[in-house]
Amino acid sequence: MAKRNGSSTLSENVKKKLQSDILTGQYEPGAPLKVLELAKGFEVSVAVVREALTRLATQGLVQQNPNHGFSVKTASEEELNNIIQARLINESEALRLSIAYGDLTWESIVIAVHHKLSQTTEYKEVNEKLVVREEWSEIHRQFHYELIAACPNPVLLDICSNLWDLSEFYRHCSPQQQQVRDGLAEHKALTDAVLSRDGERATQLFRAHIQLTAEVLFDNQ
Template identity: 85%
Template sequence: MAKRNGSSTLSENVTKKLRSDILAGQYEPGSPLTVSELAKGFDVSVAVVREALTRLATQGLVLQNPNYGFSVKTASEEELNNIIQARSLNESEALRLSIAHGDLTWESNVIALHHKLSQTPEFKESNQKLAVREEWSCIHRQFHYELIAACPNPVLLDICRRLWDLSEFYRHYSPPQQQVRDGRAEHKALTDAVLGRDSDRAVEIFKAHIRLTADILFDNR
């Protein structure tokens, strides 16, 4: 039992690291994920890596082909539009429920995370190109999670978080967007609407916020 638990922990750690790297844009869409190379890099067995990749495949971030092994998911405008539509339906409802049920502690958490997000630089220079900072991405995710955290439906929250991961994959695949949008202003307007308990306004801003990301991505390819 101890050995299985140890293997499971290793697999979870590798899953988290690979998931983070994929969402951070460390791998190009469609690029192969060679089990033996990853096992060597993580200093674990191929079985551990294969289990991690299989988990990521169930999350939609990795493709599994019996003949060609594993690869990073590909990107398509059709899929992104489907993700945006699904987020608009599910996350909008979670946001409405969160606004209806959120208490003062929830409001305080939203305020704190928005402040932290607004004070954290979004981009860094990497290989003479702009790249999204991992610290900002983490806070950005926490901020959006907190907006819907007071939603009392755990099934809906799980759906929203899965859709967020797929959407995040595309956001990192997108070119830097600071020249064509004011993300801080968008987050500020969304926070104000949420704290003002204006569900209709909050949902309107949220939908425009995620739609703009998709529009920018495919306008700049």
């Protein structure tokens, strides 16, 4: 671990690493998260690990049971449906506000991150299975966040960020297949609508983009 600058810093480091591992499918849904083993692996105290896991539990990525400790959240089609519905409502509004309030600096960031996403390969093959590359996943997250980053409502942005994490959990715990969709074209059209300040078209494209992703995830459940 990094230099010990206090338990809160250590806890944040552990939280970020565990969150990344969960969201990229390093742990199966429902897998136990043993505090002692994690503490040894991270070379930190049990208290630090417990704090990190408790914070992940508040985000919905970890389940906490008084009798059985901590485990990765389980997956359900009902929850996925609720997450998609919430994203459509909240992220659409955040996108509309971002387009209304964004300045030229925001536009330049959107252009840059879209270019980076378009030049990054999405899948890699591991043990004869397709998996989403971590680099692409992180840039994809950044792309969608930057689209709404100019939204002046920080509470709404926090909601969108938490919903993204939950939807990413489902993306990575679903069997990956090379999809019959043109993700590059979808992202390009969405970027063009945003930069044209066409809020109505941008939200329509965003909703179609998320609904298509939902259909793919439901088919893989």
